[in-house]
Amino acid sequence: MVTANGTAEARKALPVYSARHRLVEVVKTSPCLVLVGETGSGKTTQVPRLLLEAGLAAGGAIACTQPRRIAAVTVAQRVANEMGCKLGSQVGYCVRFDDRTGPDTRIKYMTDGMLLREALLDPLLQRYKVVILDEAHERTVATDVLLGLLKAAAAGRPEGDLRLVVMSATLDTQKLTAYFQGSQAAYIAGRQYPVQVMYTPAPEESYVDAAITTALQIHCEEGPGDVLVFLTGQDEIEACERLLTDRAASLPPDPARLSLCVLPLYAALPPEAQLRVFERAAPGSRRVVLATNIAETSVTVPGVRFVVDSGMVKARAYSPRLGADCLQVVPVSQAQARQRSGRAGREGPGKAFRLYTEAAFAKLAPSTAPEILRTNLSSVVLQLKALGVRDVLGFDFLDPPPAPALVRSLELLLALGALTREGDLAHPIGTSLARLPVDPMFGRVLMASAELGCSEEALAVIAMASTDPVFQFPREKREEAAAAHARFASREGDHLTALAVFQRFVAQPRKQAAAWCREGFLNARSLAKARDIHAQLRGHFQALGLRLASCGDDATPLRQALVMGLFSHAARRQPGGTYRVLATGQDVALHPSSALARAGGARSGVPAVDAVVFGELVRTTRTYARDVTAIDINWLPQLVPNFFARAAAAGG
DNA sequence: GGACAGGGC
Numbered sequence: 309m310v311t312a313n314g315t316a317e318a319r320k321a322l323p324v325y326s327a328r329h330r331l332v333e334v335v336k337t338s339p340c341l342v343l344v345g346e347t348g349s350g351k352t353t354q355v356p357r358l359l360l361e362a363g364l365a366a367g368g369a370i371a372c373t374q375p376r377r378i379a380a381v382t383v384a385q386r387v388a389n390e391m392g393c394k395l396g397s398q399v400g401y402c403v404r405f406d407d408r409t410g411p412d413t414r415i416k417y418m419t420d421g422m423l424l425r426e427a428l429l430d431p432l433l434q435r436y437k438v439v440i441l442d443e444a445h446e447r448t449v450a451t452d453v454l455l456g457l458l459k460a461a462a463a464g465r466p467e468g469d470l471r472l473v474v475m476s477a478t479l480d481t482q483k484l485t486a487y488f489q490g491s492q493a494a495y496i497a498g499r500q501y502p503v504q505v506m507y508t509p510a511p512e513e514s515y516v517d518a519a520i521t522t523a524l525q526i527h528c529e530e531g532p533g534d535v536l537v538f539l540t541g542q543d544e545i546e547a548c549e550r551l552l553t554d555r556a557a558s559l560p561p562d563p564a565r566l567s568l569c570v571l572p573l574y575a576a577l578p579p580e581a582q583l584r585v586f587e588r589a590a591p592g593s594r595r596v597v598l599a600t601n602i603a604e605t606s607v608t609v610p611g612v613r614f615v616v617d618s619g620m621v622k623a624r625a626y627s628p629r630l631g632a633d634c635l636q637v638v639p640v641s642q643a644q645a646r647q648r649s650g651r652a653g654r655e656g657p658g659k660a661f662r663l664y665t666e667a668a669f670a671k672l673a674p675s676t677a678p679e680i681l682r683t684n685l686s687s688v689v690l691q692l693k694a695l696g697v698r699d700v701l702g703f704d705f706l707d708p709p710p711a712p713a714l715v716r717s718l719e720l721l722l723a724l725g726a727l728t729r730e731g732d733l734a735h736p737i738g739t740s741l742a743r744l745p746v747d748p749m750f751g752r753v754l755m756a757s758a759e760l761g762c763s764e765e766a767l768a769v770i771a772m773a774s775t776d777p778v779f780q781f782p783r784e785k786r787e788e789a790a791a792a793h794a795r796f797a798s799r800e801g802d803h804l805t806a807l808a809v810f811q812r813f814v815a816q817p818r819k820q821a822a823a824w825c826r827e828g829f830l831n832a833r834s835l836a837k838a839r840d841i842h843a844q845l846r847g848h849f850q851a852l853g854l855r856l857a858s859c860g861d862d863a864t865p866l867r868q869a870l871v872m873g874l875f876s877h878a879a880r881r882q883p884g885g886t887y888r889v890l891a892t893g894q895d896v897a898l899h900p901s902s903a904l905a906r907a908g909g910a911r912s913g914v915p916a917v918d919a920v921v922f923g924e925l926v927r928t929t930r931t932y933a934r935d936v937t938a939i940d941i942n943w944l945p946q947l948v949p950n951f952f953a954r955a956a957a958a959g960g
Numbered sequence: 961g962g963a964c965a966g967g968g969c
Contacts, residue, residue, distance in 0.1 A: 376967060404969055421968040450968065542964055576964055600965050622965035635965070679967090687969090745969040777964050831964090844969090900962040929962080 324354040327496050331355065332362040335438070339462055340472040340491035342484045346498025347650065351475055352379075352442055353387050356415045359438055364471060365414050368437035373420040375448045376606060377403040384408070384417040404745075405840050420450035424691065427454070428742065431695050432461045438471045444484070445476040446605070447678035447707075453688060456704050457695065459488065478643070487706050501653035503615075507666040515618040516544060518663045520552050523596050526614050527568055528559070530659070533613025534595040536603060538648050540622040540637050545572045545598045546783060552596065566594040573599035573607065576776060576831060585609050604647050608654065615652040615660040617645055619668070625682045626713070627925075630894050636927045643675040678707050685709055685717040686748045690726060693733045694742035720876060723951045724752045740852050745844065746774055753873030754849065762859035762866040765807055767849060769866065771842035772806035773923050773935055776834040779901065789829035797903045799914065800863050801937035802923075803870060805903045810838060868947055870937050874921040875948040879933065880941060881918050887933065890944070890952075896925060899932035919944075 324331070324345070334341045345351030356372045359365065374380040384401035393399060400409035401417040409416055420441070427433060439458055441451055455474070462470045472491075474484055481493040512518040519537050526535050539545050549570050556568040573585050588611050589595045597609050601621050620637050621644065627634045640648070645662060652658025662669060680688065692700050701714050721727045726738035726748055733739055741751040750770045757766030772778070781789050796812070798804035813835045816824045825832035850856065859865045871878070879887035879896060886895040898905040898920075907914040923935025944952045 419968060425969055446967090448967070540965070543962095574964085575966065602966060604966085606966065624965070637965090691969095779964090781963065841969095897961095901964085905961090926963090932962085934963095 324350050324358070324496055327494065328358050331494060331496075332358060332364070334492045334494055335359060335364060335471050335473060336362070338490055338492045339468075340474065340488035342481045342488070342491055342493040343473055343475045344481055344493065344495045345475055345477065346496070347477060347500050347654075348498035349496045350498075351496060352383050353390070355473065355475065356417075356438075356440060357387060357391065359440075359471075359473075360414055365437050368435055369413060370415050370438040370440065371423055371433075371436045372415065372417050372440040372442055373423050373451070373454065374417060375420055375443050375446050375451065377406075377419055378606070379443075380417040380419055381406070384415075387415065387417075405844065420448055420454060424450045424454055424457075425745070427457055427461075428691065428694055431457070432464050433458070433470070434465075436470065438473065440473040440475060442475045443477070444474045445478045445480075447676075447680070449680050449683060449688060452678055452680045452706060453691065455487070455706050459704060483706070500650060501655070501657045503649050503653040503658045503660050505649055505660045505662065507662050507669065508664060511665055511668065512663050515620060515663050516548055516551075519616050519618055520548060520555060522616050522661050522663065523552060524555060524559070526616070526659075526661070527556070527594060527596070528562075528565065530614060532566070532594065533656075533658070534589055534597065534609065534611040535614040535616060536609055536612045536651055537596060537598050537616040537618070538603065538621075539598055539600065539618055540620050541600060542572075542574050542576060545574060545600070548598050552598075566592055569593050569595045571595055571597045573597050573603060573609070575600070575602050575606075576780075576834075579833065582607075601644075603651065604644065609651070610655070612651055612654065613656060613658045615649055615658065617648045617660060617662045619645065619662060619664040619672075626684045627927075630889070630892060630896075630925055630927075630931065634925050634927045634931070639672055641673045641676040642669065645669065645672065680705070680709055681707055684747075685713055686720050689714060689717040690721055690733075690738065690742050690748050693721075693727065693731075693738065698731070721748060723876065723948070724748055724873070726752075736852075740854075743852065744848055746770055749873045749876070750774065751873070753869050754845070755854065756872035757866065757869040758849075758854040758857075760859075760865040760869050761855075761857040762869055763849065763854065763856050764858040765863075765866045766869050767842055767845050768810045768838075769803045769807050769870070771838045771845060772810050773803070774841050775838040776831065777901075778806070778809060778831045778834045778838070780829045780831055782829070785829070792828045795828075798863075799903070799907070799938070800867060801904050801917075801920065802902050802935045803937045804863055804866070806935075807866075810835070810842070814839060814842075867937055867939055868943055870921055871939050871943050871947050874923070874937075875944060875951055877922045877924075877933075878939065878944055879920050879922065881916060881920075885916070887920060894931070896922075896931045896933045898936055899926060899934040902934065902936045904936050904938060 356370050380401045380403050388395040388399040396408040396410050397412050399415045400413040402409050402422050403419050485491045485493050523535050552570050621640050622637050624635050649660035652660050689700050697703050726741045728734045741748045744751040754766055757763040779793050796805050796808040876891045879889045882888050886897055888895050907916050917938040919939050919941040920936045922933035926932045
């Protein structure tokens with residue numbers, strides 16, 4: 309795979325080196341360098357090496373963070389090659405499940421989340437003399453927390469002992485230089501071809517129709533080059549794929565025209581299908597790649613000269629009203645639209661077709677809000693508490709999250725038992741939850757399972773809840789897939805269904821696992837990830853001294869453990885068949901993919917369940933609860949008396 | 961009656 313900043317060999321030209329004296333000078337003399345490096349500037353490979361060669365890592369190492377694992381891995385490999393050393397010696401990388409560093413490692417490429425985890429054990433990050441936050445413009449939650457942490461760490465260490473470099477692809481340096489006192493900004497040029505941007509003259513009724521029409525228009529009227537179409541999700545892409553193929557087949561024959569090859573691209577696509585987008589178009593053919601925002605940053609599709617931008621994106625956002633994360637289709641930001649258009653100019657001058665008017669573009673948000681402003685903050689707040697930050701509302705964020713969102717997280721952590729009434733980290737629940745690499749609600753389920761004697765099952769359930777969805781529904785084989793999935797279905801809900809899938813998966817001999825997944829319409833990649841997470845969680849679990857035990861065939865303790873973590877996601881059935889979330893009063897429906905969604909139907913022969921807990925909400929045509937487990941409503945006041953005391957007292 | 965944006969520990 310090609311990374312976001314995957315600099316083509318030809319473009320490894322040396323704009324960074326031409327500025328090297330100035331860069332090194334700034335890092336030596338000021339506490340923080342804010343470095344704007346355009347696409348193709350080579351900053352990621354060259355800046356850490358420059359600083360190492362200038363002796364700035366003396367007595368320690370250089371950390372260079374990336375938002376994505378694949379970037380950390382591939383860049384480390386390339387830099388090690390360029391420096392003529394073995395990966396893991398002087399240059400290494402460290403990402404989840406894969407640490408390729410050694411005692412001699414001086415340049416360590418790592419994910420931002422990994423550095424944040426390291427900070428929990430060493431808040432001043434003493435082993436590093438230089439920390440580089442790369443791709444800072446992406447504003448991941450981990451990068452945002454690290455910005456505040458590094459500012460504090462630099463102040464807590466002797467002057468000049470920790471040097472910071474914040475590298476960003478955008479020109480908005482003022483905010484960062486104002487944030488890091490005494491910092492200086494520098495700029496290094498990259499290489500990007502011009503892209504001509506076109507808008508529709510009038511608003512489109514359907515961006516899917518418009519995307520198909522535009523792609524065909526490009527195909528019939530424009531010169532050679534592949535087309536990259538940005539859409540919102542798997543379903544939409546599959547529908548588009550069929551329509552586009554049909555309409556291309558019914559074009560009037562023209563011997564001069566290239567043949568058309570339509571390719572889907574989204575994260576859940578099987579790896580072998582994903583690899584097809586890296587194969588250049590065959591002679592005499594043109595590729596049209598239908599992609600989600602995976603093609604904005606994570607995957608660079610070669611050969612693209614034309615971009616079609618629907619202007620929409622599916623995004624996760626925290627809804628304070630619903631008290632949960634919510635996945636929905638929303639308009640892109642201007643920065644995102646520019647990023648999409650830029651994908652047409654990687655190999656030569658390109659054209660971008662925006663399926664909205666110029667006036668509509670002007671009304672879009674200038675940039676996507678940093679994730680930390682629109683996400684569930686309970687993990688962040690817990691981590692800050694574990695780092696010794698007592699006043700989380702007063703923490704020096706580059707962009708402070710709304711106070712009510714922070715307060716809600718503090719309240720949830722208090723209800724989970726992770727914080728004391730004074731707001732300090734509670735032992736052992738808070739300290740343990742901070743160490744477990746899962747959402748605090750899930751961590752609480754694990755701790756409860758140790759008490760209730762069902763931790764073997766809970767570890768599997770939480771590992772499954774932490775991976776991508778495993779059931780696949782190919783449109784042409786829906787019934788076959790549904791029948792295959794039905795083998796795992798549990799009347800008690802999706803967590804137990806997931807447990808059954810996981811147990812059967814790990815029981816397969818490794819060699820047969822892939823075929824078993826294929827036949828069962830299961831996503832092998834998701835399951836492999838669940839297996840890795842399971843192993844990691846089990847390790848943490850034992851390190852924390854928690855008890856491993858199995859509840860066998862009696863799922864009651866497991867469902868009770870789920871209640872003890874997910875109680876804020878408890879909901880009760882209403883006369884109309886919807887479920888009312890007890891904590892917020894919101895009505896939600898069970899997701900059609902849920903094992904419980906069919907219960908209560910006239911033909912199901914199974915009564916609808918009275919009360920549930922759910923993992924998350926998804927907002928499409930309605931608000932749906934996903935990952936749902938049936939519970940006994942009486943467990944709530946028994947198992948979580950503090951949270952449900954009022955409801956119980958009121959007779960609820 | 962409807963489904964699984966993308967990352968990360």
